[in-house]
Amino acid sequence: MPVIEVEHVTKDYVEKGQVTARALRGVDLTIESGEFMAIAGPSGSGKTTLLNLIGALDTATSGTIRVEGREIGGLSQAELSDLRRDRIGFVFQAYNLIPVLTAAENAEYVMELKGLAAADRQRRIAGLFDRMGIKELMETRPLKMSGGQQQRVAVARAIVSEPAIVLADEPTANLDQATGRSLVGLMRELNRERGITFVFSTHDPMVLDQADRVVRLVDGQVNSDERKAGSTI
């Protein structure tokens, strides 16, 4: 079942009425539920723009995007916020944890937005942090963590409320290779255990190697779409 459908999507960046960049030029893409896939391409190819559009962080200039069958083009800002809160998790290149909150509070914030009870929130955080090997970081603030630790907490924040999709924008770009490999391995396990769809924007060969499917963008267009042999989806 497709979790994301992108049809003829274009995205222009406009400043003072002038188109300054044409980031996407008629992209078509379907992502099935439970996929572990990557969008690759050189800098400026439109990877992050496509991820932002899929994640309802930005609006397409033309074309249609559906998340779990629901077209997002006509949704209000509040509805888009609710969609992101309930169905989409994000992992960013620069971790982007809220610096004034501890690791546990960062993860708890999303669940609080969803209105989960405090006891349920605490139970989920304890279980997930334990599973991800970061239990000892629960009361630590981001600035006192390493990059790898921060990114693990960011992954925990992204999946703790059990979204259907996790969008990860260059998640390993700021990590050393070993830490990056360990992190992607963790996400792979979560993908298999929980059936969460992972979509990476990356040009890290290690991530591309781990992905079941690689979509390559060049100049805002899909240049290739390869599934690895043995991929179950």
Added chain:
Amino acid sequence: MRTVLKIAWRSIWRNRRRTLISMSAVGLGLLLVIVYSGIMAGVFGEAKEQLDNIGMGHVEITAAGWRARHLAEQNIPSPAALVARLDLPPRSDVGWRVVTRALLSSARASEGVELEGVDWAREAALSAHVRDVRSGRRPNTDDRGGILIGDTLAERLQVRVGSKVRVMAQRADGEIGAELYRVRGIFHSLSPTIAGHRVLVGASSAQTLVGVGEVAHQVVIQLDRAADADRVASRLRAELGPRYQVLSYGDLLPMLRNIERFSDAVVWIAAIFVYGLVGLGILNTMLMSVMERTREFGVLRAIGTRPGRVVTQVLGESFWIATLAGAAGLLAGLAVTWYGSEHALLTIGGGEALEYAGTVLRSGVKTRVSLGAAFEAAILVYVMALVTALYPARKVARMPPARALRST
């Protein structure tokens, strides 16, 4: 809401120096407004004290035409009955006086004076000089031969407590009335006019002197709130009809009323400037704080925070700044104003007092503490803080998350 306030609280301390500078500006602004309004209230504010110094009422009732000619027969019959039927605001003081011009003679000299026949207990509530007897005492209610005179007059007539004086005044029947009195007390007044020209005797004694029955020439009312004077005067005027003239202190001393209005306007204009500066200070702090964290707000939006909650988040930071700075400014403002109400903060002119606009002020200016005005100022600071923070809050909340995330 708890999480919003928690994040806001922690966020304001991320740049401790900037927050403290911003809080200082807000707190100082509030302190200035409270102290300045306390000074202005002390100098001009409520007219109660100034009127008290000259024994004048916020509202005065006389027979129609009495003020023009001061004739003994232009009087208010049965003043006690009249006062009993007046519907006055709570905590009002009211009394009546028999008033006549007279010649006061001692063994050494004579002086023209203004004689008031009063009910001593009521008059003490209306006139500061009746309470400020520096030598001797106030005559008793049944003391028909006792007189109270000002210290300057006593000096000129060379009389002391116990001295005998003679008073002559024109009677209602056209004859000259005369009575002998013994000086029971010598009062002090901030007003040189009162200290040098006023004497007081019991009401019934004055009625005998001028040959009238149970009448008075003035009914004097002091209200708890000077601001009620015009309204009360207008109501009494309608109730009492054309036989009486009812005037407020603003009618009697229009200059005083104008100065009061002017001082109120000055306080407001100064407050607007201060609040404007406070608002700009908060706006600057919040704009800087929000703009340098645009990416962070983008993250909040990305993980599902609605724009309204982002606005609340920013307002929460402004709320904490205003709360801490407001509390400090309020306490400091009240402390300085309280100190100023005990010890004069500044002096106008020389000597003990200053006559202006028909009234008398102490030259040492003491502030007047008003909890209501201070809290009003603090609430305005709150409103200002929240209103000015709305702009950066809405700006960042409306930004598309992707654009916010791109900012550095």
